[in-house]
Amino acid sequence: xxxxxxxxxxxxxxxxxxxxxxxxxxxxxxxxxxxxxxxxxxxxxxxxxxxxxxxxxxxxxxxxxxxxxxxxxxxxxxxxxxxxxxxxxxxxxxxxxxxxxxxxxxxxxxxxxxxxxxxxxxxxxxxxxxxxxxxxxxxxxxxxxxxxxxxxxxxxxxxxxxxxxxxxxxxxxxxxxxxxxxxxxxxxxxxxxxxxxxxxxxxxxxxxxxxxxxxxxxxxxxxxxxxxxxxxxxxxxxxxxxxxxxxxxxxxxxxxxxxxxxxxxxxxxxxxxxxxxxxxxxxxxxxxxxxxxxxxxxxxxxxxxxxxxxxxxxxxxxxxxxxxxxxxxxxxxxxxxxxxxxxxxxxxxxxxxxxxxxxxxxxxxxxxxxxxxxxxxxxxxxxxxxxxxxxxxxxxxxxxxxxxxxxxxxxxxxxxxxxxxxxxxxxxxxxxxxxxxxxxxxxxxxxxxxxxxxxxxxxxxxxxxxxxxxxxxxxxxxxxxxxxxxxxxxxxxxxxxxxxxxxxxxxxxxxxxxxxxxxxxxxxxxxxxxxxxxxxxxxxxxxxxxxxxxxxxxxxxxxxxxxxxxxxxxxxxxxxxxxxxxxxxxxxxxxxxxxxxxxxxxxxxxxxxxxxxxxxxxxxxxxxxxxxxxxxxxxxxxxxxxxxxxxxxxxxxxxxxxxxxxxxxxxxxxxxxxxxxxxxxxxxxxxxxxxxxxxxxxxxxxxxxxxxxxxxxxxxxxxxxxxxxxxxxxxxxxxxxxxxxxxxxxxxxxxxxxxxxxxxxxxxxxxxxxxxxxxxxxxxxxxxxxxxxxxxxxxxxxxxxxxxxxxxxxxxxxxxxxxxxxxxxxxxxxxxxxxxxxxxxxxxxxxxxxxxxxxxxxxxxxxxxxxxxxxxxxxxxxxxxxxxxxxxxxxxxxxxxxxxxxxxxxxxxxxxxxxx
Ligand code: SF4
Numbered sequence: 001x002x003x004x005x006x007x008x009x010x011x012x013x014x015x016x017x018x019x020x021x022x023x024x025x026x027x028x029x030x031x032x033x034x035x036x037x038x039x040x041x042x043x044x045x046x047x048x049x050x051x052x053x054x055x056x057x058x059x060x061x062x063x064x065x066x067x068x069x070x071x072x073x074x075x076x077x078x079x080x081x082x083x084x085x086x087x088x089x090x091x092x093x094x095x096x097x098x099x100x101x102x103x104x105x106x107x108x109x110x111x112x113x114x115x116x117x118x119x120x121x122x123x124x125x126x127x128x129x130x131x132x133x134x135x136x137x138x139x140x141x142x143x144x145x146x147x148x149x150x151x152x153x154x155x156x157x158x159x160x161x162x163x164x165x166x167x168x169x170x171x172x173x174x175x176x177x178x179x180x181x182x183x184x185x186x187x188x189x190x191x192x193x194x195x196x197x198x199x200x201x202x203x204x205x206x207x208x209x210x211x212x213x214x215x216x217x218x219x220x221x222x223x224x225x226x227x228x229x230x231x232x233x234x235x236x237x238x239x240x241x242x243x244x245x246x247x248x249x250x251x252x253x254x255x256x257x258x259x260x261x262x263x264x265x266x267x268x269x270x271x272x273x274x275x276x277x278x279x280x281x282x283x284x285x286x287x288x289x290x291x292x293x294x295x296x297x298x299x300x301x302x303x304x305x306x307x308x309x310x311x312x313x314x315x316x317x318x319x320x321x322x323x324x325x326x327x328x329x330x331x332x333x334x335x336x337x338x339x340x341x342x343x344x345x346x347x348x349x350x351x352x353x354x355x356x357x358x359x360x361x362x363x364x365x366x367x368x369x370x371x372x373x374x375x376x377x378x379x380x381x382x383x384x385x386x387x388x389x390x391x392x393x394x395x396x397x398x399x400x401x402x403x404x405x406x407x408x409x410x411x412x413x414x415x416x417x418x419x420x421x422x423x424x425x426x427x428x429x430x431x432x433x434x435x436x437x438x439x440x441x442x443x444x445x446x447x448x449x450x451x452x453x454x455x456x457x458x459x460x461x462x463x464x465x466x467x468x469x470x471x472x473x474x475x476x477x478x479x480x481x482x483x484x485x486x487x488x489x490x491x492x493x494x495x496x497x498x499x500x501x502x503x504x505x506x507x508x509x510x511x512x513x514x515x516x517x518x519x520x521x522x523x524x525x526x527x528x529x530x531x532x533x534x535x536x537x538x539x540x541x542x543x544x545x546x547x548x549x550x551x552x553x554x555x556x557x558x559x560x561x562x563x564x565x566x567x568x569x570x571x572x573x574x575x576x577x578x579x580x581x582x583x584x585x586x587x588x589x590x591x592x593x594x595x596x597x598x599x600x601x602x603x604x605x606x607x608x609x610x611x612x613x614x615x616x617x618x619x620x621x622x623x624x625x626x627x628x629x630x631x632x633x634x635x636x637x638x639x640x641x642x643x644x645x646x647x648x649x650x651x652x653x654x655x656x657x658x659x660x661x662x663x664x665x666x667x668x669x670x671x672x673x674x675x676x677x678x679x680x681x682x683x684x685x686x687x688x689x690x691x692x693x694x695x696x697x698x699x700x701x702x703x704x705x706x707x708x709x710x711x712x713x714x715x716x717x718x719x720x721x722x723x724x725x726x727x728x729x730x731x732x733x734x735x736x737x738x739x740x741x742x743x744x745x746x747x748x749x750x751x752x753x754x755x756x757x758x759x760x761x762x763x764x765x766x767x768x769x770x771x772x773x774x775x776x777x778x779x780x781x782x783x784x785x786x787x788x789x790x791x792x793x794x795x796x797x798x799x800x801x802x803x804x805x806x807x808x809x810x811x812x813x814x815x816x817x818x819x820x821x822x823x824x825x826x827x828x829x830x831x832x833x834x835x836x837x838x839x840x841x842x843x844x845x846x847x848x849x850x851x852x853x854x855x856x857x858x859x860x861x862x863x864x865x866x867x868x869x870x871x872x873x874x875x876x877x878x879x880x881x882x883x884x885x886x887x888x889x890x891x892x893x894x895x896x897x898x899x900x901x902x903x904x905x906x907x908x909x910x911x912x913x914x915x916x
Pocket of ligand 1: 076203
């Protein structure tokens with residue numbers, strides 16, 4: 001079969017397609033950010049390019065869409081830097097089979113035959129898809145349809161399992177449906193916002209800025225943050241509860257106990273609209289203040305503050321995210337939160353309700369089409385025979401899956417056990433993101449047939465692929481995504497497809513056609529898929545299921561092109577205006593229409609032990625996204641943190657003999673990593689925090705998933721990523737080094753180098769290194785790492801002291817610099833990186849380069865704080881010294897903190913530090 005590749009429709013200069021504002025030489029296309037679940041609207045302004053050429057990133061301007069209801073024009077640092085990641089560096093541009101370039105027909109035929117042969121020999125449950133919250137709803141829909149309706153297995157799961165599966169399970173237990181009841185507007189209308197298990201200021205920054213703006217308008221509005229760490233979000237809270245790890249169920253049980261004891265339960269609501277309250281009440285009978293304080297590690301007085309605030313405030317929203325979900329008891333934590341809202345009847349009304357925040361841009365869309373192995377499409381249940389029949393009829397499916405499939409962690413365990421013979425991974429990097437990822441890597445290496453479709457050529461996962469398929473990236477693909485408030489928005493293409501890259505939906509449909517199901521996968525574009533998805537949601541629904549977007553079943557292609565952001569449900573009879581709140585009438589999707597209380601016992605998670613005395617927590621940082629395959633391409637996003645690190649409390653560091661800037665080896669029963677120590681009182685004693693982002697492409701040993709056990713919540717299947725007993729050891733480095741280079745350095749050239757971390761800087765690269773054996777001849781080290789390009793060098797060497805410094809020039813330009821020492825290298829990294837590729841005539845004082853610091857006549861910006869305006873800590877401190885003593889004054893003077901606002905908490909801390 002000839003594969004005829006489609007081209008995404010890209011508006012021409014001056015053309016004004018629906019969803020775009022044309023005019024002049026630039027095209028302005030309205031689309032949606034591809035990072036977090038806030039789902040911000042973006043306007044991409046694309047400059048003119050030569051005929052047939054792809055516009056270069058420098059001609060593309062990214063701005064927040066003032067008309068998008070999620071962000072009203074705001075973007076965070078990641079969204080603002082989207083143009084930085086639109087180049088073709090590292091792109092997978094051509095199909096490959098067995099490491100060799102081929103054409104699409106050859107690659108697609110190989111995928112189809114690989115799956116067909118596995119199914120014929122071992123049955124449909126011997127194959128699996130592993131999908132991603134990065135996929136668009138239309139991609140997700142087709143993948144799910146192919147596996148569950150035509151192959152006949154439910155082995156299709158997604159990295160969203162790692163993100164919000166516990167919320168899905170908890171909401172279904174309580175509401176009978178996977179429904180987020182409220183809207184972002186409720187966060188602004190609330191008088192009390194409770195944030196638990198979410199560092200909003202860094203991970204959902206635009207939402208946090210909306211809350212902060214509302215607090216400035218209404219100073220009486222309170223913010224309570226529940227988090228073991230003093231995060232940037234906690235810095236801004238009226239009350240921070242530094243809870244013990246996995247203490248959430250005990251805390252919310254204690255809250256329910258308090259609500260009952262103080263008469264704050266809405267008995268009328270409970271009686272009319274819920275069941276199970278008596279059992280829940282009995283379960284919290286012992287959760288008095290003292291017991292809750294003991295179970296959560298919180299002082300009674302602070303607990304009481306929180307309980308009284310919750311009990312005494314009608315308009316309460318409780319926001320929760322991965323800190324709740326990523327636990328062996330994540331589903332119970334979710335239900336403990338829902339119990340408190342149901343007990344007070346605070347749900348589905350303005351300014352109140354529980355509110356889960358999704359991590360990924362389309363985790364919600366994946367849920368809607370059945371991207372999880374225990375769901376069918378359109379929020380139907382795979383274990384319900386009526387639902388199976390209904391979906392089977394709609395699809396005219398020859399082989400409906402009859403039972404739930406394997407969930408993420410179980411799926412890769414089945415691969416390791418040899419039960420999965422063919423696996424297709426789309427748009428995700430499980431070798432870097434799943435727990436126990438050394439085992440995941442070994443499983444992939446042993447799997448007979450692995451297909452990876454991705455945007456990036458070199459990922460920790462892609463290196464195990466038998467077939468590599470180049471997928472379209474953000475800005476090149478068309479479809480829809482759904483954000484955390486159930487709002488469906490369009491992602492629109494504004495760039496042509498590079499090389500032979502193709503949209504995921506097209507790749508899936510091509511494989512399905514080759515497997516013999518041409519008629520069922522004859523869609524000619526995402527609009528046709530979306531119409532089918534919408535029609536299925538309404539198919540014999542009649543109000544029985546929450547997810548209904550039937551009004552979109554008849555959208556024309558032009559109407560789909562111009563689709564405005566809108567919240568589901570959107571039933572055909574509802575007019576299409578969207579629905580902001582649900583459950584306000586007390587009617588739920590359980591068989592009796594009542595919400596369910598759950599009787600919950602706090603978990604008894606794995607404790608620290610004498611051998612592994614520290615509890616590891618993982619999470620995200622402000623300027624990176626997932627496994628860095630895109631955000632690491634941006635110099636400004638890489639400036640905030642340029643190497644993997646572990647936050648340690650000073651007491652914990654002291655106990656382990658670890659000093660600031662030392663390297664620390666962290667070991668668990670599953671593996672070992674090596675990261676920089678960041679000693680800070682933000683962390684609790686006895687805990688360590690390591691970001692999830694670093695991978696084998698950006699560091700020697702920074703992949704934190706190596707340490708994590710593959711433990712899951714038994715209800716949701718979500719892995720526990722927030723609590724792992726580990727041992728810490730100071731790494732006995734014999735030498736440390738820091739380098740900058742206009743060309744990509746090659747740390748792999750130094751054999752058995754235990755530590756390196758590579759990051760982009762504006763005109764090149766920066767590299768941290770350390771070794772535990774003597775470095776050898778420093779000049780050879782420099783040549784191996786940095787090559788020999790250039791025509792002039794300046795060198796300082798102190799063999800006895802173990803110190804070596806080199807600055808290399810091409811003409812008058814600095815092209816590379818290396819600082820090597822026996823102790824952690826103390827140079828101004830931001831300044832050195834900023835000097836790269838700069839003209840520096842020999843007549844100037846080049847000695848400053850060897851010193852690693854600017855002369856006294858030049859400013860040293862210090863470590864980057866504001867990524868939007870590239871403002872460093874020293875620059876901010878100097879402005880404080882000049883009298884800028886508020887965050888707004890710093891913004892007015894330097895710009896820092898005045899764009900996305902993600903760094904406002906850090907600026908505030910610098911001001912406080914300067915004043916102390
Ligand atoms: Fe993108 Fe930032 Fe908005 Fe999230 S908050 S959708 S990362 S711009």
